[in-house]
Amino acid sequence: MERVRLDTDVLVIGGGTAGCFCALTVAEHSSFEVLIAEKAFVKRSGCLAAGVNAINAYIGKGETEASFVDYVKKDSEGIVREDLVFSIAKGLNRVTRKIESLGLTILKDEKGEYVGRGKRSIKINGENIKPILAEAVTSKERISILERVQIVDYILANDEVIGAIGFSLADNKLYEIFAKAVVCATGGAAGIYKPNNPQFSRHKMWYSPFNTGAGYGMGIRAGAEMTGFEMRFIALRCKDTIAPTGTIAQGVKAEQVNSKGEAYVSKYGKATTYMRLYATVRENMEGRGPCYLKTVGVTEDQEKELFKAYLNMAPAQALKWAENHTGPSSENVEIEGTEPYIVGGHTASGYWIDNNRKTTLKGLYAAGDVAGGSPKKYVTGCFVEGEIAAQSIIREIQNKEISDIHLDEKDVAYIHKFYSNKEGSYTYEEIEEAMQKVMDEYAGGISQGYGYSSDKLKIASKRIDELIELSDSLSANDSNDLGKIWDVIDRLFVAKVLIQHLEARKETRWRCYQENKDYPDKDDNHFLKYVNSIYKEGKVNVFYRELIGRDDIYEHKY
Template sequence: WQIMINGESYKVIVAEAAKNALGMDNIYERVFIIEPLLDGDRIAGAVGFSVRENKFYVFKAKAVLACMGGAVGVFKPRSTGEGLGRSWYPPFSTGSSAYFTIRAGAEMTCQEVRFIPVRFKDAYGPVGAWFLLFKSRAISAIGGEYMVERRDELQNWAPYGLVKPIPANLRNYLGMLDVSEGKGPLLMMTNEAIAKLADAYKDDPKAFKKKMKELESEAWEDFLDMTISQALLWAATNTAPEEKSSEIAAAEPYFIGSHSGASGAWVSGPEDIAPAEYFWGYANMTTVKGLFAAGDASGASSHKFSSGSHAEGRIAAKAAIKFIVENNTQPNVDAAKVEELKAATYKPLEIYEANKDFTTDPEVNPAYIKPKMFMFRLQKLMDEYVGGVSANFSTNKPSLDRAVELLKFMKEDAEKLAAADLHELMRCWENIHRMWQNRFHVR
């Protein structure tokens, strides 16, 4: 742990291996999963629709592994206007894991936990390489190193604040205290870090120049590998990392079960080490028979990143196979329920077609709400009342009570979501999934 990896490179290799093992005939792409199918207290499959063709899919299964990512876009992002959609976590993670497991009736855990990463401001470039590889410092705008000046604060969070390395959430918290006191913006001392690493070569001008070039390349490569927009922002603002520092800031909150997040489904522990009350037959199975979860879908298991989530996925998949072998019966799928879900899936298209000509501009219509406007309302609500960026990540009971009230209106208005095409239909369902994640978090 705490070592540099090239995650963006090995994901492709892992995906290729999976493709070769399964065969393309068994891989369905561009399908948005809507709802789980149940047979009593057992999972029976899932339904979804193609975002490219007029096809509705009914997947029947003896076991299901949910690994549909976390939730992004539930809070108003720092990046708006032309930067809309820029986020630290993938924007296509819209709460589908949580929605699926919740709708299946699975017990959820750590729903109060949201992940707020500190990243390079505006383009969300990763800071890990700078802290771990370049050994950089982060300071306030007036030059104070908050990790040193606020060390006493860590005593209040013992024993967690006294371990090494200091947990990321506490590191971030100390920096946010500086910002709250008007000492922002926070700065990553990239120029200082590069200079220190090159200092060992200062007596040899040729070697020094070569090392500086190497460090400069590594600095840009770090962003070009993972966050290209951060490299573009550096270029657009004449930022040379070896010459000047760069702003860092806390991002808007996300819901994830990995990467030091914890929000997700409550799953069975491993048979060999889990206490009896934490094990109910199969590793990583939720409280719904046959429904397994991994990665961002499984909660209360924070210390898993790309490598750990991959390992958890393998564990969960093997446990699912064991479940199938020991429970080798095909669950029943209610045909009437499938038709009901199909009608609900395509309802936004029908609402749009029935009402679009009522106004000269179909984007504004008293009979429906388009997904983009629905998303803006949802994000504004969460940002202002549930501790988003504009509220400095703080909230209180009256604010949360107001959020509960407003979310009831959002749930009512979700019945009037309208979509002009399959892409907008996907956007409608993304927002429904986000809304359910929000409701559980607020509660």
Template sequence: MQIPALADAEELSCDVLVVGGGTAGTMAALTAAEHGASVLLLEKAHVRHSGALAMGMDGVNNAVIPGRAEPDDYVAEITRANDGIVDQSTVRQTATRGFGMVRRLESYGVKFEKDEHGEYAVRQVHRSGSYVLPMPEGKDVKKVLYRQLRRREMRERIRIENRVMPVRVLTGDDGRAIGAAGFNTRTGQFVTVRAGAVILATGACGRLGLPASGYLYGTYENPTNAGDGYAMAYHAGAELTGIECFQINPLIKDYNGPACAYVANPFGGYQVNRHGERFVDSDYWSGQMMAEFAAEVASDRGPVYLKLSHLPEESVSALETILHSTERPTRGTFHAGRGHDYRTHDIEMHISEIGLCGGHSASGVRVDDHARTTVDRLYAAGDLACVPHNYMIGAFVFGDLAGADAARFTAYEGELPTEQLRAAHELVYRPLRNPDGPPQPQVEYKLRRFVNDYVAPPKSGARLSIALESFERMRTDLAEMGAKTPHELMRCAEVSFIRDCAEMAARSSLARTESRWGLYHERTDHPERDDADWFHHLDLYKSASGAMEFTARPVAPYLVPVEGFEPAGGPVRRIGAVEPVGVGTAGAREAAPVSVRPPVETASEPAVSTSPRILELLALTEGEPDLASLAPYLDDPDAAVRRAAV
């Protein structure tokens, strides 16, 4: 493949550009179009089967159904689960708008479980409140959404460009988002877009840590979600927040898919250690639950299991129907391959690799209650946005909010910034200049091994510092990566996103000098929670100099009071750049133990044997012999001669 000229780029224009055709992206596109905007939806795969929703979903984790739950109770629950570090105004949007979204999805044809009275059959998994709503035909959710995008009235306003991967958001002289630059992952053509507003909906950074299996794409999260939006938002100047609060999940050991205790729990399933003892009082995912989970796995009470073998046949059959048909339909095949059955074998569980995810944790792009980032006309929604524990319904809600707000703007008509276009062009096509360079899988494996070794919890300042040094060296590896096809270019670009996310994760974790969120941010050198200094959001951004810098932003006053947490307010604290601490390879030189062995006498001349063969060899070396002349000495039966020849 030849490097295309920048002047040959395909030029597109729209009022609202949506990047990513998954959960939040499809809803953002639909809502923006309904508000009268011309919408361009870019998807690096194909919208019909892309994103974390591609294989369906087994249920809704956070449906606040009137009469069954109260929005304020949900906001309080999420505040507690996130150790108080939340912007309640964003969480409350999901709480108050989630039911309307359930009804909207029903109007599209999505089915939710109902009881014999026709009421929504919500279940309790959280520590308090019933918010889990099963979806008996959840495998078809993405197909239903795609049909909505292809309705005639939507086709007239929504243009879908599949196999186009943006790599950078373009910004104007005033700092606002004005479009994007990317390329076609099938043809390799460079693509530029002018837009009135840009909505990033690219999902989590699921390819950050390396799975225990070692498979690059065998991740807990959708592996196509490589942190694209995190990197694009960062380089556009947007603030990201909570990046040190990793996503870590319980999963099926060796399968790396969710064990779905939150699905099994309402049927009577629960997590146990090898003695059959329950060790957590709630199966709802939180950092504290994962800390308890990790401790149990590491103890002599491990391994741990999801216990289902005690359930009646009716419950087991219902679980098989759900778990073997949606989200990870190969679960059944995996169990069958081992000769296991839920009726006879409980499911061994383990801990996932780390990732970044706003929807399942709290690590994402900073947004307000209308999905607006800190860059004018740039929005973020779904797992990319920091709206803690937002899940699928929250992704739909914030996609809807972003689409409605962004529809106010019309297409940008000025010139696109040449330097930004050149930089994006270089990022995309650089691997073609070195087609036989290190391939993407090798470079990515190396990068993500560093993440596992030095960034995954438990964390320490020393290990995080080594991580930063390693990621800095990796810039050279990335520059030397080779590619020959458009598909390989896509994978190489993804590695650059992963490296950016890895640096964000390490620097953020180094900056927050406390432990919080259970396992998600466990610092062995700062083992206690420090509300006095750290009851703050930790925001990061790219400074004018290009450095990654930080501020500590006080938690805003709560809309819903929560016992045990009290935002104190105050000014934003500037932290600036966070540099690695000095880490010696074996401790400080002056602290090295002093030898107590007697001194060894040294000769004024090298201690050389007087063997005639060695004398011959020394005489030979005065004439700068070639390898052939040395060959007899390298094969000499006397080890001393062989050593001297070497």
């Protein structure tokens, strides 16, 4: 591979929600040069690629920054970084106004006020939110964008991240990028578990199928501290289409009912995000399924609005209605759970960071879905984290120089060695499918009602280690193959860490998300704390940290 060295002040890995906003903030508030490395195309990449129909993290009327923290803490059963959530809450409305000024249409009433969809949610016409963000980024002279480049590892020197290595998916180039500061904004991880739409429909899932846990994988291998992987996210969605249910539940106030027409969520406890899922799983397991969102009887105008909303955001649901010559007014919408995902925007999985979004690796920041500790940040919360990271970087690198280190061929050979491997017994697709089968059956996937046991996790751990070893012998014919191989490797490392986190929380704190069959009850006396880990010399070392309050000041000690 042709080796290309690039130097920049700030390297942003991932041109999605948080990455773009971080780059934009640096460009608008300093004279530093920013390089965004994106494995796809910034205009339509990441979780916002297909658009979104609401801003789901907003401080609405009657709400405060403190009440937002209380809501997140309550919904997450107390296991949140209150300091991080509070810092996000303080910026939510500001970044909302910022994206509106860039061209996003936010619906308003006759008084000119935002139309609410709930206490913390407002309606938008967001099918073009990513192109709007991409246009803002590309218009800045000091921002360069390197597209179709897959970053796979950090460059470290003296325990500090000084850059990253990746390769082009379009030609035969290996990039060595050096920077004064590096921001990881690659998103969370999909594809770890066997999907509920397998084979040719396997990419019809809740989370972006192209978010492979690359940022997690890089951090794990480099020895960064990780947190909250056991707090998985499992979405409650419209069956088969995997379209959002919140659009119906909040849009027309539809309640969840079983096959007998009975509302069932309340009998399982408070209607938290995970409990709505758990209640649905239990109803199906006990023979009262299928379960639905009760939409029969909605008005003609409401039905039109639902069709419009789904055409903007999840066309498969509108097409399903059309194909069956039906609609929500005449047929209830069947619902089901997805496979589990590891994502720090909805739950708390990710890098352990301080309030400035610094990771435990000096020189490396994390923002958005890849950053842990702060659930329910959604789009605007990711914007805020990108902004916070950028502001910290501007302060930190004023007098810093780019490293003059030069890598030898032996330093990068492991990345493209797969070109030299002889065609082996397995393909990357077969390794990935084996991983998904293992995780589904032994680490709490759909087939197990999301439950797991210590004995099953031991089997999962052994099998994942075997697959990591097998992945070393995979063979690549071109850069596309090489990219897929590294996708599998990153997912395997996420799975390895996840298994140890699930094992370490010897309780059940979040039904379905973390359903420990050996310990079916919540245990505040012993586990009202964070489960963290550091990977070193092939082993995931798990430990616990005490809770951090909203007014606490936490800083890393490098």
